[in-house]
Amino acid sequence: MSDDAMITLTYARNLAEHGVWGALPGVTANTQSSPLNMWLLAAGGVLTDGHVVTAAGLVLAAAFAMTGWWTQRLRRTLGLHSAAPYVALTLLACSPLLASTVGLETYLGVAALTGVARYAVEGRVVGVAVLAGLALLTRLDLVVPAAMLIFGMLPWRRWLSVAVIGAMVVAPWHLWSWFALGGAVPDTTWLKSNSGSSFTMVTSVGSFYTALWPVATVLTALPVLTGLMCGVWALIRRDRRARVVLVVLAAGWAHWVVMLLGEAYPQFWYFAPLVICSILATALTPYRSTWLGATAMTVALVLATGSLAASFPVPWTMGYLTGNYARTAQYAAVAADLGRLTGGQPVASPGEVGALAFHASVPVVDYLTDPAVTQPLLEERYNAAGPLKQTLLRWNWAHREVVPPAQPLRYRLVFPGPVPVPGREVARWELLDSAERPRTLVLVDTVP
Numbered sequence: 067m068s069d070d071a072m073i074t075l076t077y078a079r080n081l082a083e084h085g086v087w088g089a090l091p092g093v094t095a096n097t098q099s100s101p102l103n104m105w106l107l108a109a110g111g112v113l114t115d116g117h118v119v120t121a122a123g124l125v126l127a128a129a130f131a132m133t134g135w136w137t138q139r140l141r142r143t144l145g146l147h148s149a150a151p152y153v154a155l156t157l158l159a160c161s162p163l164l165a166s167t168v169g170l171e172t173y174l175g176v177a178a179l180t181g182v183a184r185y186a187v188e189g190r191v192v193g194v195a196v197l198a199g200l201a202l203l204t205r206l207d208l209v210v211p212a213a214m215l216i217f218g219m220l221p222w223r224r225w226l227s228v229a230v231i232g233a234m235v236v237a238p239w240h241l242w243s244w245f246a247l248g249g250a251v252p253d254t255t256w257l258k259s260n261s262g263s264s265f266t267m268v269t270s271v272g273s274f275y276t277a278l279w280p281v282a283t284v285l286t287a288l289p290v291l292t293g294l295m296c297g298v299w300a301l302i303r304r305d306r307r308a309r310v311v312l313v314v315l316a317a318g319w320a321h322w323v324v325m326l327l328g329e330a331y332p333q334f335w336y337f338a339p340l341v342i343c344s345i346l347a348t349a350l351t352p353y354r355s356t357w358l359g360a361t362a363m364t365v366a367l368v369l370a371t372g373s374l375a376a377s378f379p380v381p382w383t384m385g386y387l388t389g390n391y392a393r394t395a396q397y398a399a400v401a402a403d404l405g406r407l408t409g410g411q412p413v414a415s416p417g418e419v420g421a422l423a424f425h426a427s428v429p430v431v432d433y434l435t436d437p438a439v440t441q442p443l444l445e446e447r448y449n450a451a452g453p454l455k456q457t458l459l460r461w462n463w464a465h466r467e468v469v470p471p472a473q474p475l476r477y478r479l480v481f482p483g484p485v486p487v488p489g490r491e492v493a494r495w496e497l498l499d500s501a502e503r504p505r506t507l508v509l510v511d512t513v514p
Contacts, residue, residue, distance in 0.1 A: 067122070068388040069397070070333070071169025072420030073434055074098070075118045078107035079424070083116060087247060089423050089435040096247040097434045099254050100171035101239055102203040122169045129173040130155065136177070136184040140350060143187050144307045147352035153366040154180075154349035157289050160370035162282035162377070163334055163341055166385030172338045174204045179342060182212050183314060186219035194220065195228040199235025206251060210324050211317035211339050218313030248466030253440055256447050256459070257433070259328045267325050270332035275387055278501040281376045282386035286341060288369055293318070293344030296351040311347045318343025334387040384500040390418060391481060391505050392497040397421035400479075400495050400507060404428050407492055407509055408477045416479040416507060431475060438472035478510045488512065 067075075076089045077098050087104075088095035098104055103125070110121025137151040158164060158176060167173070178201035185193030194216060201208040216228055244250040265274060276283045297315045300308035321339040330336055348366075377386075384393045392400075398421060404413055405427040412429040415422060419432035433439045448459050480487045489510040497505045 067119075067169040067394060068166060068385050069390045069394070069418045069420040070335075070388075071122070071167070072394060072397075072424045074100070074103065074169055074171075074420075075107065075122065076420060076424045078104055078111055078121065079116065079118045081108040082111035082118065089419070090429050090431075093429075093436060094247065095435060095437055095440070096243065096249045096253050097257075097440065099252045100174070100203075100205050101243075102200060103171035103174055106174075126168055126173055129177040130159070132177040133158065133173075133180050136180045137346075137349065139184050140180075140187060140310075143184075144310060144350065146307070146350060149352060150349045153352070154346060156366045156370045157345040157348065158342070160373040161286055161289065161341055161345070162279075162373055162386040163286040164338060165373075165377075166387050167335045167338060168385070170335055171204050172335055172342075175201065175208050175339065176342050178204050178208065179211055179215065179317070179339070180346065182215045183219070183310070183346070186215055187310060189220065189224075191220070191224050191227050192231060195231030196235055198228065199232040202232070202236050203239060206255060207321065207325065207336075208339065210321045211343060214317035214320045215313060218316065219310065244462075245465050248437075249462050251462060253444060254434075257440075257443055258333070259330050260447070260450075263329075263331050265332050267322060267330065267332050267336065274332075274389070275334070278389075279386050285369060285373050285376060286337075286387070289348055290341060290344040292365065293347040296347050299351065300347075307350070311350050314343050314350065315347040318347075334389065386500075388500045390500045391416070392418070392421075392499055392507065394421045396495070396497045398425040400497075401425035401427075401430075403493065404430075404477075404509070411477055412475055413509070414475045414478040416481050422479070430479075431472075436472065437469045441469045441471075474512070476511060476513050478512060480508050480510055481505060482508055490514075 073089060077087070080086050080088060080091060081104060084091050086092060086094060087098070089097075106125045107118055107121045110124050111118040114120045114124075134151050134155050137154045140146070141148070141150040158173075164172060164176075178197055181197035182194055182201060185197060198212045198216060201212045216225065220228065240250045271283070293315050296311055300311040300315075318340040321343075322337070325336050383395065384390060397418075401422045402425065404422075408428060410428055412431050413426070415430050415432035415435075419430050419434055423430040423432075423435060429435075431439060433443055448456060451459065477492070478487070478489070487508070487510050489512040492509040492511050494506055494508045497507055499505050
């Protein structure tokens with residue numbers, strides 16, 4: 067799994083074993099963006115005696131089961147071809163991008179958005195509201211596609227009811243987080259937006275993802291293109307079922323546009339809602355005509371076969387499109403040495419912390435694990451913000467405790483660059499990143 071998924075699993079294990087919302091034992095943090103995924107993984111960890119990796123598999127299976135069930139209900143309500151749920155699940159399971167997000171909350175988002183669409187088509191306000199609330203608890207930015215599905219499928223007179231019931235689902239968590247964690251929304255909400263990076267949701271597709279993983283990127287993009295083709299077909303047809311296809315497709319593109327305008331750093335999972343909605347639009351297009359359903363299933367099988375062929379050899383050492391500096395197993399090997407090399411002292415992360423924190427016997431300190439390191443970054447965002455955003459930030463942090471400045475750590479893990487790192491080299495490891503490029507990781511003792 068990706069390093070970000072390993073951060074999530076570290077959080078979940080800490081919650082299951084110690085009852086602490088954070089990645090370090092005894093240290094509360096507010097950098098986990100998916101409370102629903104965290105609760106489910108932690109519950110699975112309790113049931114499996116601490117095996118949160120197994121819990122990730124259970125959550126994945128449950129998400130697929132609900133997605134398949136709700137897609138089948140959509141098929142029946144709209145009178146679609148019987149291939150529809152099989153097309154959806156085949157493409158969702160075999161998308162290189164989506165498969166690389168296992169352990170993250172992406173497939174929960176698939177299930178929640180499919181559920182919103184299912185209940186909206188049936189006009190069931192309570193079901194829509196509850197699933198929309200769960201979508202927001204899966205990840206806050208899913209409010210965009212969920213809102214598009216609601217506005218596009220439900221009469222406007224029911225919007226207020228959906229908002230009230232949905233707020234009843236979401237509000238308790240955010241109120242608790244506001245008081246207990248020091249922020250109504252996660253700190254990563256502010257750190258991942260307005261990133262100022264030269265990479266955007268547009269430029270990263272060609273200059274990064276396609277350049278490093280051309281086959282995986284093309285196979286990920288093909289359902290997006292088929293979704294657009296289905297959208298053109300739906301514009302021509304203009305009946306109830308075509309409208310559903312258009313609304314689902316618009317929901318995915320609306321999310322992508324909002325992330326682009328918000329200058330979000332183009333993490334690969336930020337493209338997931340667009341891919342998800344494009345796949346659902348593709349799957350919901352075939353009506354009862356045999357040739358159209360057969361064509362859709364054939365296209366899905368061709369894309370799935372291509373994705374499976376591109377994934378060999380198996381088992382994977384790292385998911386596609388992740389951009390991680392090293393493989394999980396390599397980080398685990400490094401983590402196994404840290405306790406001996408540092409005498410049990412904490413270590414500063416090299417910029418990726420998930421697998422190291424999960425496997426290490428010593429604390430691995432990073433802005434995602436230690437609020438003292440997070441605080442200066444949040445202050446930078448506050449100082450760079452306009453008056454309105456500063457007001458929102460002050461309100462969001464109204465109950466935030468004053469965090470003492472982070473103490474300099476003796477040991478640091480670094481990927482050496484052109485500027486030498488001061489300190490004595492303790493150990494080094496030769497690694498391969500997710501794009502098969504060699505990387506050198508060095509443990510540095512900063513005390514002379």
